[in-house]
Amino acid sequence: MSNQYEVLGKAPVAEDLKKLSPSNVHLNIKNLNAGYGKMEILHNFDLFVSKAQSLCLIGPNGAGKSTILHSIYGFTNIFSGKIEIDGKEITNLTPAEKLKSVGIAYILQDNSVFPDMTVEENLLMGGYIKDKTEESFQEAKRILEKYERLRNRRNQPAKVLSGGERRLLEISRALVMKPSVLLVDEPSIGLEPKYIEMVFEILDDLQKNEKKTIILVEQNAKKGLEFADIGYVLVSGQTAIAGKGDELLENPDVGRLFLGG
Numbered sequence: 001m002s003n004q005y006e007v008l009g010k011a012p013v014a015e016d017l018k019k020l021s022p023s024n025v026h027l028n029i030k031n032l033n034a035g036y037g038k039m040e041i042l043h044n045f046d047l048f049v050s051k052a053q054s055l056c057l058i059g060p061n062g063a064g065k066s067t068i069l070h071s072i073y074g075f076t077n078i079f080s081g082k083i084e085i086d087g088k089e090i091t092n093l094t095p096a097e098k099l100k101s102v103g104i105a106y107i108l109q110d111n112s113v114f115p116d117m118t119v120e121e122n123l124l125m126g127g128y129i130k131d132k133t134e135e136s137f138q139e140a141k142r143i144l145e146k147y148e149r150l151r152n153r154r155n156q157p158a159k160v161l162s163g164g165e166r167r168l169l170e171i172s173r174a175l176v177m178k179p180s181v182l183l184v185d186e187p188s189i190g191l192e193p194k195y196i197e198m199v200f201e202i203l204d205d206l207q208k209n210e211k212k213t214i215i216l217v218e219q220n221a222k223k224g225l226e227f228a229d230i231g232y233v234l235v236s237g238q239t240a241i242a243g244k245g246d247e248l249l250e251n252p253d254v255g256r257l258f259l260g261g
């Protein structure tokens with residue numbers, strides 16, 4: 001399976017990646033070796049992303065895309081290397097500390113709403129870790145004011161929501177903590193086209209209007225690269241190609257391997 005990717009040539013180095021995020025880097029991964037147990041999945045991995053930038057990871061199944069998000073959030077074994085926010089090392093903070101102190105939120109790949117709790121209760125669960133519950137209430141209120149689809153169902157159990165509304169609730173729940181970085185694994189998975197559009201519009205609004213930094217993994221490479229400022233093509237735990245999202249859409253190797261062209 002890996003042979004078809006061998007043609008991709010010389011991998012970009014840290015300086016090349018840095019050029020894609022010229023203004024002050026918000027999140028930076030340096031020379032990371034990480035995996036599960038003793039197994040190393042990511043090899044000498046680097047990543048740069050600025051405040052209010054979006055970066056999309058694409059690549060074959062098993063390349064290590066989710067493992068990058070897991071490593072940022074704190075679910076992997078980190079053998080060496082560093083992860084920094086605004087130049088401050090956060091490599092060994094727990095997920096709870098990352099959520100609370102540096103504002104990194106992780107939106108899971110699989111369905112994670114509580115089906116029997118109401119939409120509003122689900123939202124408030126996003127703030128369970130906050131010391132000041134009043135802040136969570138304020139933020140949940142703001143979110144309900146913003147999203148009519150959730151507001152209309154605030155007192156209904158989450159199980160009545162459609163797939164797209166559920167994804168909206170999953171994203172919104174992460175927002176209750178007012179994170180500066182959103183890690184989003186496969187936002188479009190299992191959704192029909194109109195909901196895929198909706199999810200990307202929401203992410204676009206969060207990036208442009210709320211200045212969130214977004215790192216997403218997307219199986220739908222075309223959608224992901226159209227959305228994101230930066231794209232990294234991950235193969236076997238290393239970045240094989242990196243560029244601006246629209247440049248990668250024009251890249252013939254990317255087209256042939258990931259866009260069905």
Ligand SMILES: Nc1ncnc2c1ncn2[C@@H]1O[C@H](COP(=O)(O)OP(=O)(O)OP(=O)(O)O)[C@@H](O)[C@H]1O
Pocket residue numbers: 036041059060061062063064065066067068
């Ligand atoms: N919790 C885990 N424990 C052990 N190995 C894992 C774990 N999660 C993932 N792996 C392994 O790490 C490798 C990379 O997996 P990862 O989930 O990061 O791939 P991916 O690029 O996200 O793939 P997909 O497109 O299928 O989601 C795979 O070989 C996988 O089997």
Ligand SMILES: [Mg+2]
Pocket residue numbers: 065066067217
């Ligand atoms: Mg994955």
